[in-house]
Amino acid sequence: MQVYHLDLHELPLFQGVPAAEVEQFIAATGAKIKRVSRGARILEAYEENHNIGVIVEGEAQVLAEDRFGNENVSHNLERGEMLGSTSAIMPQIPYDMAIEALTDVLVLWIPYQSLLTAGPKLGHTHGLVMKNLLEAFCRKNVLMMQKIKILSQKTLRERLILYLLYKEQRQGKARVQVPGRVQLAKELECNRSALTREISSMQTEGLLHTGEDWMELDAVKIAAMD
Structure with a gap:
């Protein structure tokens, strides 16, 4: 080749x-x-x-x-x-x-x-x-x-937030590319249904914005959680 x-x-x-x-x-x-x-x-x-x-x-x-x-x-x-x-x-x-x-x-x-x-x-x-x-x-x-x-975090929400923060570091932007829900659940070692519920909950609370192949944390609200 x-x-x-x-x-x-x-x-x-x-x-x-x-x-x-x-x-x-x-x-x-x-x-x-x-x-x-x-x-x-x-x-x-x-x-x-x-x-x-x-x-x-x-x-x-x-x-x-x-x-x-x-x-x-x-x-x-x-x-x-x-x-x-x-x-x-x-x-x-x-x-x-x-x-x-x-x-x-x-x-x-x-x-x-x-x-x-x-x-x-x-x-x-x-x-x-x-x-x-x-x-x-x-x-x-x-x-x-x-x-x-990531896997040592106590809750699924904490796992997802840390996962996305690391993605931000590697990709150099707030809106990061992510795999599909099945793949993401495998990476976070969790149940897909539980992950879907958590994502929906975070969206409702304004902590997370999502698209078909991307996610973006609300930096201000995430910082307020600390």
Whole structure:
């Protein structure tokens, strides 16, 4: 697949790397771009994997599998976010997360071993990519901590408010894009009917404004709750 039209240099992994050097990186590491259809698994839990993936287009979700084989939504992945890094870097540790495509997805797969040995070929570019890779790992840890904080809230209302506040931080605006009610209920680990009632109640109280695919907290009224 031709990659020049995908603006790969705009991905966080290639921040500071000119487009031409991104092409050189692709060639030097043997990275490939593959398409995954909506609803298909990009990675299965416990699957052997030797590549670090980067979402180029589309959206996916991370599913955590418990000891009984049940799956819960951990978090979503959008353009620029990485997947498969844990199983690629530490294959000796069983990785119980699956990745499922929520839309048609393009994934850039970078062989981990090639990434490690490509330094002499790529010079400064390799250093930039490794720096960006470490920053991405840190962002991933932040998302996991945020997930823990959301689910530790005592009430569903508090979960939803904190979830939306984190969305505001990441999207940089008050009116944030959100998934459908079924998906949102999975992310908040609650009953869909209970979530619908809570959203309706918050709308009635003027705490929340919603559209088909967006939500916006009333900052003044939310602040007054503290």
